[in-house]
Amino acid sequence: xxxxxxxxxxxxxxxxxxxxxxxxxxxxxxxxxxxxxxxxxxxxxxxxxxxxxxxxxxxxxxxxxxxxxxxxxxxxxxxxxxxxxxxxxxxxxxxxxxxxxxxxxxxxxxxxxxxxxxxxxxxxxxxxxxxxxxxxxxxxxxxxxxxxxxxxxxxxxxxxxxxxxxxxxxxxxxxxxxxxxxxxxxxxxxxxxxxxxxxxxxxxxxxxxxxxxxxxxxxxxxxxxxxxxxxxxxxxxxxxxxxxxxxxxxxxxxxxxxxxxxxxxxxxxxxxxxxxxxxxxxxxxxxxxxxxxxxxxxxxxxxxxxxxxxxxxxxxxxxxxxxxxxxxxxxxxxxxxxxxxxxxxxxxxxxxxxxxxxxxxxxxxxxxxxxxxxxxxxxxxxxxxxxxxxxxxxxxxxxxxxxxxxxxxxxxxxxxxxxxxxxxxxxxxxxxxxxxxxxxxxxxxxxxxxxxxxxxxxxxxxxxxxxxxxxxxxxxxxxxxxxxxxxxxxxxxxxxxxxxxxxxxxxxxxxxxxxxxxxxxxxxxxxxxxxxxxxxxxxxxxxxxxxxxxxxxxxxxxxxxxxxxxxxxxxxxxxxxxxxxxxxxxxxxxxxxxxxxxxxxxxxxxxxxxxxxxxxxxxxxxxxxxxxxxxxxxxxxxxxxxxxxxxxxxxxxxxxxxxxxxxxxxxxxxxxxxxxxxxxxxxxxxxxxxxxxxxxxxxxxxxxxxxxxxxxxxxxxxxxxxxxxxxx
Numbered sequence: 269x270x271x272x273x274x275x276x277x278x279x280x281x282x283x284x285x286x287x288x289x290x291x292x293x294x295x296x297x298x299x300x301x302x303x304x305x306x307x308x309x310x311x312x313x314x315x316x317x318x319x320x321x322x323x324x325x326x327x328x329x330x331x332x333x334x335x336x337x338x339x340x341x342x343x344x345x346x347x348x349x350x351x352x353x354x355x356x357x358x359x360x361x362x363x364x365x366x367x368x369x370x371x372x373x374x375x376x377x378x379x380x381x382x383x384x385x386x387x388x389x390x391x392x393x394x395x396x397x398x399x400x401x402x403x404x405x406x407x408x409x410x411x412x413x414x415x416x417x418x419x420x421x422x423x424x425x426x427x428x429x430x431x432x433x434x435x436x437x438x439x440x441x442x443x444x445x446x447x448x449x450x451x452x453x454x455x456x457x458x459x460x461x462x463x464x465x466x467x468x469x470x471x472x473x474x475x476x477x478x479x480x481x482x483x484x485x486x487x488x489x490x491x492x493x494x495x496x497x498x499x500x501x502x503x504x505x506x507x508x509x510x511x512x513x514x515x516x517x518x519x520x521x522x523x524x525x526x527x528x529x530x531x532x533x534x535x536x537x538x539x540x541x542x543x544x545x546x547x548x549x550x551x552x553x554x555x556x557x558x559x560x561x562x563x564x565x566x567x568x569x570x571x572x573x574x575x576x577x578x579x580x581x582x583x584x585x586x587x588x589x590x591x592x593x594x595x596x597x598x599x600x601x602x603x604x605x606x607x608x609x610x611x612x613x614x615x616x617x618x619x620x621x622x623x624x625x626x627x628x629x630x631x632x633x634x635x636x637x638x639x640x641x642x643x644x645x646x647x648x649x650x651x652x653x654x655x656x657x658x659x660x661x662x663x664x665x666x667x668x669x670x671x672x673x674x675x676x677x678x679x680x681x682x683x684x685x686x687x688x689x690x691x692x693x694x695x696x697x698x699x700x701x702x703x704x705x706x707x708x709x710x711x712x713x714x715x716x717x718x719x720x721x722x723x724x725x726x727x728x729x730x731x732x733x734x735x736x737x738x739x740x741x742x743x744x745x746x747x748x749x750x751x752x753x754x755x756x757x758x759x760x761x762x763x764x765x766x767x768x769x770x771x772x773x774x775x776x777x778x779x780x781x782x783x784x785x786x787x788x789x790x791x792x793x794x795x796x797x798x799x800x801x802x803x804x805x806x807x808x809x810x811x812x813x814x815x816x817x818x819x820x821x822x823x824x825x826x827x828x829x830x831x832x833x834x835x836x837x838x839x840x841x842x843x844x845x846x847x848x849x850x851x852x853x854x855x856x857x858x859x860x861x862x863x864x865x866x867x868x869x870x871x872x873x874x875x876x877x878x879x880x881x882x883x884x885x886x887x888x889x890x891x892x893x894x895x896x897x898x899x900x901x902x903x904x905x906x907x908x909x910x911x912x913x914x915x916x917x918x919x920x921x922x923x924x925x926x927x928x929x930x931x932x933x934x935x936x937x938x939x940x941x942x943x944x945x946x947x948x949x950x951x952x953x954x955x956x957x958x959x960x961x962x963x964x965x966x967x968x969x970x971x972x973x974x975x976x977x978x979x980x981x982x983x984x985x986x987x988x989x990x991x992x993x994x995x996x
Contacts, residue, residue: 300316301402310349357385560572671772707742715737723765820890830874
């Protein structure tokens with residue numbers, strides 16, 4: 269589960285912080301427009317603007333019911349606040365322990381929850397968010413401003429985590445603090461001052477001593493002469509009295525927020541039954557594999573990560589309500605799934621820069637650790653920066669944030685919304701960039717690993733090897749996955765292919781793979797085979813893509829169907845036919861290419877493959893010249909795909925189709941079975957499809973691959989999605 273992975277990471281962070289030591293932040297560091305308060309629920313002093321660390325508009329939208337409003341009548345506001353905050357803390361504590369320690373008994377979860385409630389009472393009277401009389405959104409800052417949030421995470425000992433949001437975002441604040449408390453909870457069960465693991469009161473007090481004083485202080489609560497004995501005494505009083513209960517109308521009332529969803533690390537959550545399809549409309553849906561989806565036309569359309577959700581919303585013309593539902597495995601398996609790469613955002617969001625693009629700020633802009641997060645510096649309008657990551661927020665306004673490098677700092681800047689992007693940044697040429705992170709087309713790079721880097725084709729199959737210390741000119745660049753993996757297209761031994769050059773997220777690994785050798789193009793050496801163009805006259809130059817006016821040759825043995833603009837079949841263009849391209853159109857997130865051509869006095873469109881995520885254009889046509897048209901009369905009966913069954917392109921020849929069932933999403937994976945069946949107008953009913961030997965069920969679809977289960981043998985594997993699309 270994602271939470272458990274996060275908790276393991278938190279444990280490592282806590283250990284690393286202990287080694288890193290203390291950061292001497294000043295009192296009331298980044299505490300703007302500080303206000304006082306009273307030692308009561310919801311209003312503990314002091315409170316400072318949340319905008320120094322987080323996005324106030326996000327808090328109002330997601331956590332409105334748990335914000336204490338100083339402008340409302342105090343008694344009624346206090347009662348409402350305690351009721352909502354109590355249920356949230358109770359449920360968050362329960363959800364944490366259930367996932368952190370699945371073997372825990374109900375009694376242990378109840379006692380753990382009581383101890384957590386006592387901590388929140390002891391630390392801040394359950395105070396976290398507050399709208400002050402100046403109408404600015406605040407968060408609690410105790411201990412001269414060093415303690416952040418309800419759980420009082422100290423910026424001197426947890427500096428990095430405070431800048432990452434563990435202070436201002438209430439569920440991150442709770443989860444981070446509970447990991448510290450859990451360490452004490454586990455340590456206390458074997459401490460000499462705790463009679464047994466079920467001595468709940470003693471165990472709770474010992475765990476609090478660790479939480480407040482460190483691992484060595486597990487029995488501090490037994491020493492009335494300790495410097496901090498008063499903290500243990502006050503915790504005991506809160507634990508025994510349960511002072512929150514008199515204000516709570518119903519101790520069993522559910523939380524007004526979907527705590528389980530937020531505790532799983534989701535940014536947007538709705539408090540409804542997630543598996544009820546009636547609640548899916550206009551809501552983001554999170555699948556068990558963490559993909560983020562929208563539901564439309566009996567299918568899930570998805571992206572890998574939540575920050576790309578506005579791009580998904582734009583593609584499907586769905587205005588979401590800024591809430592998210594976490595679906596169960598059963599619910600997620602009801603419908604087919606299509607997963608899009610991050611390039612969807614450039615397709616759907618106007619004027620959004622691509623990763624590696626260069627730009628200049630129009631004005632000095634704040635640099636923040638995360639989009640809308642902690643302020644760490646500024647970028648200058650006198651410099652040029654390179655985009656290392658992007659994030660779009662607000663499905664309607666399309667606010668965009670770019671990750672950049674400023675000196676030794678990496679952070680995000682706000683770059684405007686759809687209506688005013690020109691007022692924030694302007695695109696510039698790559699040559700103007702001084703602080704280059706990602707090498708670009710035309711630059712020369714040197715190979716860093718002593719073992720060299722493998723050269724692969726568009727489908728990931730091995731073509732060759734680029735040795736250590738080789739210098740190569742970059743012919744193209746592509747970025748894939750949520751880690752922003754970088755690939756460079758280069759030539760090695762007269763072969764074009766892609767080399768992996770590292771990732772950008774969460775931290776850049778690019779220097780471990782290649783270094784910049786020169787910003788200028790490599791001057792070709794006629795004696796160097798790596799720099800020579802192929803001599804085969806049938807092979808087009810790699811300097812540009814095929815365009816209107818070029819002549820191409822048809823590759824598939826069964827030809828390619830010619831269709832009108834509505835998809836109606838006009839004719840078949842046979843293999844090896846040379847034909848001039850009259851126009852080109854691009855469709856879909858994977859950039860499907862269609863060529864407009866004239867054949868046998870009929871003008872129509874032929875399919876020519878797709879560019880993304882890995883190009884298949886070379887399977888369909890080959891550019892041979894920019895010369896005359898060479899129409900060749902052919903026969904009908906072709907298909908809209910290449911026919912090469914041996915390399916996993918399905919075939920429709922005579923009246924049959926066939927395909928291999930692979931163990932993973934790659935043609936090089938093990939073949940588990942061999943399927944074939946009759947060519948029909950439709951061979952799938954709902955999510956079950958027929959073939960000669962039986963039937964298979966569709967598990968999920970991810971762009972060019974679909975996972976299926978053979979119903980007779982329960983065997984699970986992958987086939988090409990186009991097989992189903994072409995015959996259903």
